[in-house]
Amino acid sequence: MKIGCYCGGTIHDGTDYLPTKAHFVSDEDFFDLLDELTKVIDLVSASSSSEGVEEQWKFLLWGKKLEYELPQRPLREIADSAIHNIMGRYTRIMYQCNQCGRLYINDWNHQLHCYEPHDEAVLRDILWSDRGKQPTTHLIGRWHTETHWPDKGNLYWHKSQNCESGTEKFNDYEEFEHRYFELFEQLNAEKNLRNASLRKDGEIIHVWYLYPQNA
Numbered sequence: 703m704k705i706g707c708y709c710g711g712t713i714h715d716g717t718d719y720l721p722t723k724a725h726f727v728s729d730e731d732f733f734d735l736l737d738e739l740t741k742v743i744d745l746v747s748a749s750s751s752s753e754g755v756e757e758q759w760k761f762l763l764w765g766k767k768l769e770y771e772l773p774q775r776p777l778r779e780i781a782d783s784a785i786h787n788i789m790g791r792y793t794r795i796m797y798q799c800n801q802c803g804r805l806y807i808n809d810w811n812h813q814l815h816c817y818e819p820h821d822e823a824v825l826r827d828i829l830w831s832d833r834g835k836q837p838t839t840h841l842i843g844r845w846h847t848e849t850h851w852p853d854k855g856n857l858y859w860h861k862s863q864n865c866e867s868g869t870e871k872f873n874d875y876e877e878f879e880h881r882y883f884e885l886f887e888q889l890n891a892e893k894n895l896r897n898a899s900l901r902k903d904g905e906i907i908h909v910w911y912l913y914p915q916n917a
């Protein structure tokens with residue numbers, strides 16, 4: 703997706719880790735959001751046979767009680783989906799044009815509203831990560847043995863500040879894994895890697911984060 707700014711600039715939204723995009727929470731919702739995330743932790747530790755557990759999972763997954771059955775998946779995956787869905791329900795999107803600084807904020811019906819900066823001194827990079835402007839590269843490898851897509855393995859890397867990215871596809875697992883670690887070494891040597899992860903059928907094979915190691 704591209705947004706054409708009133709200044710003539712373009713805001714791109716076709717991938718993750720964008721420096722010109724933010725997910726925000728209204729203060730009126732903030733503590734409800736924390737409560738729902740805490741509820742996920744409570745339910746993970748609760749016995750699945752406890753009364754009302756299934757209904758509570760449905761509420762956390764879909765925001766209301768639906769007639770759908772809970773998916774037959776490991777508890778960790780259900781909790782992971784619940785966290786993603788909760789965050790999706792409580793957050794809205796905003797973008798900034800990094801040429802003129804205009805902010806574009808989604809309302810509750812996903813319509814964008816434009817807000818203009820007061821003067822030239824207003825920051826053009828206000829939505830960038832507070833972890834500093836470097837490093838910005840992300841490397842993601844995903845292998846799905848059972849898939850209806852033509853390729854089982856996908857490698858994706860992305861440098862968020864300048865929007866450079868690359869995708870490679872594989873059908874041989876050893877080749878896929880070898881290439882992941884080759885790219886990992888290469889991107890890490892550029893001193894620009896923020897995080898990397900390799901998963902095979904949902905199982906974590908390799909994960910690396912810059913910040914927790916330095917914390």
Ligand SMILES: [Zn+2]
Nearest residue numbers: 707709799802
């Ligand atoms: Zn603009």
